[in-house]
Amino acid sequence: SGACALITMGNLKRILILGSAGRMSSGTARDLLATYSHSIEKLIIADSSNERLDILRESLTDSRIETNVIDVTDRQIILSLLAKCDVYINAVPTFAGLQMDIFHACFEAERITWITEAWAGITAIFGLGADPGLSNILCRVVADRLDRIDKMSLYWAAKFIGDENPILIPPYNLSTVLAEYGNLSQQFLNGKLQQVPAQSGFETIDLPEPFGKTSFIHSEHSEPLTVPFANAFKEKGIQEFTWKLSLPEREHQAWIRLVKAGFGETFDEDVTLPNGTSVRPVDVLQVVIDRNIERHKKRIPDQELHEIHFSIG
Incomplete structure (x- = not known):
C-alpha cells in the first residue's frame, strides 16, 4: 500500500x-x-x-x-x-x-x-500510500500533542459489510499478505528494534461501528523501522513503537491456514515437483487464486469495505 x-x-x-x-x-x-x-x-x-x-x-x-x-x-x-x-x-x-x-x-x-x-x-x-504514508502522518499528529512519548501504537483494520464472500480475494499484493502473516516482524521495544514472532502481540480493541471489538496482531511493516527514529519522536524519549494489523475475520483465518499449510516465510523459495519442475509456492497460489476468482466471479457479492487507521500514544 x-x-x-x-x-x-x-x-x-x-x-x-x-x-x-x-x-x-x-x-x-x-x-x-x-x-x-x-x-x-x-x-x-x-x-x-x-x-x-x-x-x-x-x-x-x-x-x-x-x-x-x-x-x-x-x-x-x-x-x-x-x-x-x-x-x-x-x-x-x-x-x-x-x-x-x-x-x-x-x-x-x-x-x-x-x-x-x-x-x-x-x-x-x-511511503506515499496508506501504510506507510497516512499512518506516519497520524503518528506525527499524536506526537505533536504530547510533551513526552513513552509508547505509541499504530493500527490498521478492515471490515466488510454485506454478504459473506465465498471466494478468497487478496486485499493487496499476495506476497505482502503472506509476509505479514508468515514472517517475523521487527517492533521497537525497550528503546530498540526487536524481532517478534509472526502473528504475535494479540490485542482486542473496542472500536466505533461498524468495527466493534476488533483483534489485532503484529505484522511485518516499515513504520517501526522509521517512525521512532525520527526527531519528533526520538527527542521525546520514545521507548516503544508497534504496528498491528486486522483483516476481516474470515479472510484472516484463511491466511492463517495458508501459512500453516506452508505458504509462510518460505513462500518465495522454489520447491521441486515430482516431475522435476521447480516453482515458487507463491506463484502457484497466485495462479490458483486468480483462476478461482475468474471461474466464480458471479458468486462474489457486493460488499462495502470499511478501513480505519489510528494511533494511540
Whole structure:
C-alpha cells in the first residue's frame, strides 16, 4: 500500500509510474489525470502485464497517456523511460526486490559522477500510500500533542459489510499478505528494534461501528523501522513503537491456514515437483487464486469495505 516518488528535475509535467497497472498505482494514475489534480503534460504508465495494462487503458481514455509493456529487470528500458520523465513513481511490489536497482538507475539517468554528490539534486519521498504514508502522518499528529512519548501504537483494520464472500480475494499484493502473516516482524521495544514472532502481540480493541471489538496482531511493516527514529519522536524519549494489523475475520483465518499449510516465510523459495519442475509456492497460489476468482466471479457479492487507521500514544 506504500509507494515511492523520485523527483529528478525541476519541471514536474511528465510523470512515469512503473508497476502502474496494480491496484494502488492504477488509483494513482486516475488521481493524476483527474480534473482536481495539477495539470500534467504526459503520464507514462509501464507494467509487465499487458492484460492489466489493457484494463487500465480502457478505464483511462486520455490523450496524455503513454503505455509500455516492460521487463522491470531490464536496466536499459528503465533508463529510456526515466529519460522521458520529470517525476518517477515506483509502484513495483516490495518483494520483487528491485528498489535499489531502480534507485541507482535514477541516479544514472541524472549522470551523477561524484560519489560525494550521490544524492545531490534528487529527492526521494518514501511511503506515499496508506501504510506507510497516512499512518506516519497520524503518528506525527499524536506526537505533536504530547510533551513526552513513552509508547505509541499504530493500527490498521478492515471490515466488510454485506454478504459473506465465498471466494478468497487478496486485499493487496499476495506476497505482502503472506509476509505479514508468515514472517517475523521487527517492533521497537525497550528503546530498540526487536524481532517478534509472526502473528504475535494479540490485542482486542473496542472500536466505533461498524468495527466493534476488533483483534489485532503484529505484522511485518516499515513504520517501526522509521517512525521512532525520527526527531519528533526520538527527542521525546520514545521507548516503544508497534504496528498491528486486522483483516476481516474470515479472510484472516484463511491466511492463517495458508501459512500453516506452508505458504509462510518460505513462500518465495522454489520447491521441486515430482516431475522435476521447480516453482515458487507463491506463484502457484497466485495462479490458483486468480483462476478461482475468474471461474466464480458471479458468486462474489457486493460488499462495502470499511478501513480505519489510528494511533494511540
